[in-house]
Amino acid sequence: MAEIPDEEFILKTTSACAGCSASLILRYVTKAAGKDTVLVVPACCTSVIQGVYPNTAMNIPVYNVAFASAAAVASGMSEAFRAVGKKTNVICFAGDGGTVDIGIQALSGALERGTDFLYICYDNEAYSNTGMQRSGATPLGASTTTTPLGKKDYKKDLDAIVQAHNPVYMATACSAYPVDLYNKVKKALSIPGPKFMHILAPCPPGWRYPSEKTIEVGKLAVQSGMWVLYERENGKLSISGASKAAMKKRIPVSEYLKVQGRFKTATEEDISVLSEHVENNIKKLEREVEGIC
Amino acid sequence: MLMIGTGNKAVATAVRDAKPTVVAAYPITPQTEVVEETANYVASGELDARYIPVESEHSSMAACIGAAATGIRTFTATSSHGLVYMCEMLHMSAAARLPIVMANANRALGPGWNIGAEHSDSLSMRDTGWLQAYVSTVQEAYDLTLMAFRIAEDENVLLPVMINLDGFLLTHITQSFETVEPGDFIPEINTPHAIDIDNPGGYGTLTPSNEHFKFRRDIERGMRDSVKVIEDAQNDFAKRFGRKYGMYEEYMTGDADVLVISMGTLAKETEVAVDNLRKEGIKAGSVGIRWFRPFPDLKDVVEGREVVIIDRDYSFGYGGILANEVRSKTGCSPFSVIAGLGGQEVTYDDIAGFVKMRAANEEHWFGVDE
């Protein structure tokens, strides 16, 4: 395992909420990427936490762009750097709304064209910037300000959509497992071509849990199998440390749900659907690891 | 019923009372409360509508187009980047002659990100064929949103209507407002070109230039006819519910030597400035532009007076948009003030200051020019 460097690229002056795991993710992503990096950030919480002009809490160039445009802007930027022989990392750092909803067309295009970049979706499962409306990534049963009775639709399977584009590398991660996250970013950036990471980012005000529980909630997500840590290199799946254990023995999904106020609206049926989904997903992944498809 | 609420709440309440069948919307600051409140009205059953939580504004307007094409009433709301992201669909909804109603919370465009009030978003959509109104109180936000449905759906108009309210300065301020029982004030929607399975036709088919030309000419016919439709709706509204509106709002214009022309909340602020200026012996008056498209006839009110025009917007390479519209329509020589961009605070004292420093045909950037 590589040592995580001390150098910080996100300074202690952000305007993020206490316990914001999206900023924790950004911290480890930038540590792994290092100085020769440009972040492309569509409208999301990350546009706000950088602070107010003329100041910035970031120590690398951050290009803030329109909500739908991140992956397309990154395409242009990556081609431009490569055209003049520069290896600069181009990393999109986008929320779930900016990825699975309004930004999915640009993401699909950039992946398909083989763009040399890393697209990171930090997934707090709602539009947090505008005050917690549903997104396509909001899970079934969760209440948001536009699903006051709990969401009736399923979380969009972003990973399956991305996988269908055959990126050279794709991985999931979670803010509660920073070493795993760091290593995956390092590996992704060592490979040319389109790379993708989907990182679960628990959000205290949106998910409604006390901010000091932000790591615990991330761990419960993984321990319950609601979130599975894995990577795919050229399509080949390998399950990562913490999720290997969860594949064998899991805590009930309800343990994860009950610490979050947003699931108060979830019905018994929602909970059993979510549990069933976890079981099916894990069975599918196990079969794939064992080479049975 | 007397209610207390924000401009956003007033819009959502008017939507509840106008009873659209389909609402498609996407959140964006500072309009989000409209999206959330209408979702609540649908969830609680107070509004019997289908609510489509789309994945972008291009899709919210597209969904409204699809819904309105079947001949039902539809509504959406947006702001700033959301509005300009819809641009293609704005042109298409107007040219398809669909009576969609939309509320727009006026907000600046990036970069850098700024969520303050500015009229650049809606004014850059000026030529899409949408009617545009600008409101300046919470009550007006309710009343105009309600009237918008009747105006848009009128057989002589059949064009979409955008109700604009200043971000934060109106969307987020709380005032009391009176709701109404619309009854038959808004007649049942009757879209003559709605999709009809028994009378199939091509919509938006490849159209040669001579026909294209006629369709465009008819949009302008609808715009011009809309003046009377707006006036009728506003007069009927006054008769039924007691609140009177015109194409523009005049305040102390009768004997005024100098007029201040503005839109949105600036127009209300200007009325206080007028009172104060009059105490100092300066005979000022205010004209608040309510309907920007169709543009009102201001010739008579401007005639023989000095004019100060405040723009919360700018057309780069040309000038203040409102100033130039008024200048070209009336031939006046206004003192053009650019103020309030990105939510910059503009007080009635500042406005009184503009009047005192007025100079015909000059342009002044408040807070930037000395």
Ligand SMILES: Cc1ncc(C[n+]2csc(CCOP(=O)(O)OP(=O)(O)O)c2C)c(N)n1
């Ligand atoms: C075209 C456009 N529509 C809407 C918005 C308003 N908006 C800004 S951020 C945001 C939500 C972002 O959600 P997500 O991508 O999940 O990031 P998060 O805020 O959760 O970090 C919205 C709706 C915008 N800036 N531009």
Ligand code: SF4
């Ligand atoms: S709302 Fe959530 S994601 Fe946004 S800054 Fe706060 S904790 Fe972070």
Ligand SMILES: [Mg+2]
């Ligand atoms: Mg989000």
